[in-house]
Amino acid sequence: MSSEATTAELMNQFVLGNYGRFPVAVSRGEGGYLWDESGKKYLDFATGIAVCALGHCPEVMQKALADQSAKLIHCSNLYQIREQAELARFVVEKMMERSGKVFFCNSGAEANDGLIKLARKRAFDKYGKEAGKNEVITVTQSFHGRTLGGIAATAQEKVKIGFDPLLPGFLHVPFNDCDTLREAVTEKTAAILFEPLQGEGGINPVTPEFVATAAELREKFDLLLMFDEVQCGSGRTGDWCGWRTILQGSGVDVEPDAVSWAKGFGGGFPIGSFWASDECEGALGPGTHGSTFGGTPLAAATSLAVLEELDESGALENVKRQEARIREAFAQWDLPVIDSLRGVGLMLGFVLNGDELSNNTTFVESGLTPSLYVVNKAMEAGFLTVPAGEDVVRWLPRLNVSDAEVDEALATFSEVLSNL
Ligand SMILES: Cc1ncc(COP(=O)(O)O)c(C=O)c1O
Numbered sequence: 001m002s003s004e005a006t007t008a009e010l011m012n013q014f015v016l017g018n019y020g021r022f023p024v025a026v027s028r029g030e031g032g033y034l035w036d037e038s039g040k041k042y043l044d045f046a047t048g049i050a051v052c053a054l055g056h057c058p059e060v061m062q063k064a065l066a067d068q069s070a071k072l073i074h075c076s077n078l079y080q081i082r083e084q085a086e087l088a089r090f091v092v093e094k095m096m097e098r099s100g101k102v103f104f105c106n107s108g109a110e111a112n113d114g115l116i117k118l119a120r121k122r123a124f125d126k127y128g129k130e131a132g133k134n135e136v137i138t139v140t141q142s143f144h145g146r147t148l149g150g151i152a153a154t155a156q157e158k159v160k161i162g163f164d165p166l167l168p169g170f171l172h173v174p175f176n177d178c179d180t181l182r183e184a185v186t187e188k189t190a191a192i193l194f195e196p197l198q199g200e201g202g203i204n205p206v207t208p209e210f211v212a213t214a215a216e217l218r219e220k221f222d223l224l225l226m227f228d229e230v231q232c233g234s235g236r237t238g239d240w241c242g243w244r245t246i247l248q249g250s251g252v253d254v255e256p257d258a259v260s261w262a263k264g265f266g267g268g269f270p271i272g273s274f275w276a277s278d279e280c281e282g283a284l285g286p287g288t289h290g291s292t293f294g295g296t297p298l299a300a301a302t303s304l305a306v307l308e309e310l311d312e313s314g315a316l317e318n319v320k321r322q323e324a325r326i327r328e329a330f331a332q333w334d335l336p337v338i339d340s341l342r343g344v345g346l347m348l349g350f351v352l353n354g355d356e357l358s359n360n361t362t363f364v365e366s367g368l369t370p371s372l373y374v375v376n377k378a379m380e381a382g383f384l385t386v387p388a389g390e391d392v393v394r395w396l397p398r399l400n401v402s403d404a405e406v407d408e409a410l411a412t413f414s415e416v417l418s419n420l
Contacts, residue, residue: 006025007025007037008021008023008025022376022379024036024042024379025037029044029052029055029056029057030055030056030057031055031056031058031398032044032055032056032397032398032401032402032405033056034056034384040382041382042379042382042383042384043382043383043384043405043408043409043412044056044384044397044398045383045384045385045395045396045397045409046384046385046386046394046396047396047397047398048263048268049199049231049263049386049396050199050231050236050263050264050347050396051263051264051266051267051268052264052267052268052398053234053235053236053264053267053268053306053310053315053398053399053400054267054306054309054310054315054398054399054400055398055400055401056268058267058306058309060305060306060308060309061267061268061269061302061305061306063305064301064302064304064305064306065269065298065302067301068083068297068298068301068302069298071297072297072298073296073297073298074293074296074297074298075296075297076292077290077291077292077294077295081295081296081297081300082297083295083297083300083301083304084104084295084296084297084300086300086304087102087104087273087295087300087301087303087304087307088101088102088104090304090307090308091273091275092275094240094307094311095234095240095241095275095307096240096241096259096275098255098277099277099278100275100276100277100278100280101275101276101280101281102273102274102275102276103273103274103276103284103289103294103295104271104272104273104291104294104295104299104300105271105272105273105274105291105293105294105295106270106271106272106291106293106294106299107145107262107270107272108144108145108228108230108231108260108261108262108263108272109144109145109146109147109149109150109272110145110147110262110272110291111230111260111261111262111272111273111274112144112145112147112149112150112153112193112228112230112260112274113145113147113149113150114260114274114284114289115191115193115226115228115258115260115274116136116149116153116191116193117284117288117289118224118226118258118274118276118280118283118284118289119136119190119191119193119223119224119226119258120134120136120169120190121283121284121288122190122224122279122280122283123190123223125282125283126222131187131188132188133187133188133189133190134169134188134190135169135170135171135186135188135189135190136153136169136170136171136189136190136191136192136193137170137171137172137173137181137184137185137189137191137192137193138153138154138155138170138171138172138173138192138193138194139155139172139173139174139175139176139194140155140156140172140173140174140175140201141155141156141175141198141201141202141204141389142154142155142156142172142175142194142195142198142201142228143156143159143195143198143199143200143201144193144195144228144230145230146159148163148166148167149167151163151166152166152167152168152169152170153170153193155172156201171184171189175194175198175201175204175206175210176204176206176207176209176210177210178209178210178213181210181213181214181217182213182217185217185220185221185223186221187221189217189221189223190223190224191223191224191225191226191257191258192214192217192218192223192224192225192226193226193227193228194206194214194227194228195227195228195229195230195231195232196211196227196229196232196242196243196246197231197232197237197242197246197343197344197347199231199232199347199388199394200231200388200389201388201389202349202388202389202391202392203342203343203347203348203349203388203392203394204342205246205342205343205344206243206246208246208247208250208251208252209252211243211246211247211252211254212252212254214254215254218257224257224258224279224280225254225256225257225258226256226257226258226259226260227242227243227256227258227259227260228259228260229241229242229243229259229260229261230260230261230262230263230272231263231347232344232347233259233261233264233265234261234263234264234265234307234310235264235307235310235315235316235319235399236264236319236345236346236347236396236399237319237344237345237346237347238316238317238319238320238323238344238345238346239316239345240316241259242344242345243256245344245345246344255277256277257276257277257279257280258274258275258276258277258280259274259275260272260273260274261273261274264306264399265303265306265307266299266302266303266306267302267303267306269298269299269302269303269306270299271295271299271300271302271303273295310399310400313400315399315400316399318399318400318401319345319346319399320345322346322397322401322403322406323344323345323346323348325403325406326341326348326395326406326410327341329410330410333414333417335414335417335418336353336356337352337353337356337357337374337417337420338350338351338352338353338417339351339352339353343394346395346396346397346399346401347394347395347396348394348395348396349388349392349393349394349395350392350393350394350395350413351391351392352370352371352374352391352392352393354370354390354391357370357373357420360420363420369387369390369391370390370391371387371388371389371390371391371392371393372387374393374416374417374420375387375393377416377419377420378393378412378413378416381412381415381416382412383408383409383412383413383416385413395409397409
């Protein structure tokens with residue numbers, strides 16, 4: 001193919017076709033904005049799907065990457081790594097505010113695989129192989145990643161089709177259904193795993209009652225309560241821990257035994273991690289788990305720079321303030337194509353009214369889901385968002401998003417919707 005080929009043509013020819021990609025070829029980013037190869041500018045409320053917590057190419061990341069790459073980029077986990085230890089200390093002392101230990105890997109799916117291994121190994125060590133205490137319970141509309149462990153844990157048929165035989169030992173219950181959860185848990189249950197605020201499944205928060213029920217079952221059956229905060233963690237809800245934001249003021253005060261993170265945890269540098277409480281101490285000893293690239297000096301130093309900047313710049317308070325501004329503006333909208341706004345912090349979902357949208361012949365002829373159709377329309381207007389399920393459009397702006405960017409998003413999005 002000649003060098004005149006477009007990016008889309010090159011990708012089509014050489015890159016595995018496992019993603020349904022939009023036609024936009026992104027070439028540059030700065031703060032809250034992206035530019036494509038034609039020079040068109042986009043306000044980015046997709047942020048790599050909740051990844052670029054500080055926006056695009058923030059100076060702190062540039063500096064951390066430059067400084068650390070001049071000092072030491074990679075070093076095996078056979079050795080002691082200062083940057084990794086400092087990042088783990090931040091997670092324990094600042095994010096969790098609870099003692100425990102941290103493991104580093106490279107993605108959300110890997111972090112969740114680690115949680116599954118942790119739960120099984122802890123139960124194995126404590127109760128022996130014969131007990132068969134290895135089941136992991138997850139919930140409908142969940143998403144835990146694309147590894148074999150991740151798709152087994154994910155309670156959405158579409159991610160599993162064609163990949164049999166799946167990893168056994170997973171049971172799915174309806175999200176927020178306390179009675180079914182009670183019926184599902186047995187002596188064989190090693191863990192309950194869920195996202196406190198579901199992302200891919202449509203921006204669905206857990207109810208405090210469901211968390212309380214899971215905690216009650218933990219006491220009764222000695223299982224681990226594990227939270228996947230890959231998308232909703234790292235400050236996105238306005239707190240380091242998504243479940244704490246959700247439980248605040250509910251009267252339910254529950255802490256998990258293990259938590260996974262990725263996405264915004266590295267602000268755009270690939271890194272995943274999980275924290276495990278003292279209860280899990282020793283379950284994953286030498287030789288049980290690992291990753292060549294997990295927590296390299298470069299990854300750890302960059303992630304720590306991102307998290308410290310979020311902490312020191314007041315970005316978490318900004319999350320709450322901007323959420324309030326968005327909700328206030330939304331309350332004034334009178335747009336029949338939108339049913340409601342749900343979510344927490346800057347992980348917000350606009351729920352579309354598919355029936356109302358069906359009056360639009362261009363939408364019907366497009367054959368697209370309501371969310372994909374609206375995301376495309378917003379993109380044409382220079383505003384990037386992400387579908388969540390068939391009916392929800394997600395806003396995931398950078399956590400330090402400015403007033404002006406939020407105002408622009410509100411104006412552009414409401415105009416797009418009113419033109420439908
Ligand atoms: C809640 C949740 N868990 C796990 C994952 C998988 O993360 P990764 O794509 O980094 O493997 C995702 C990705 O969307 C996610 O939203």
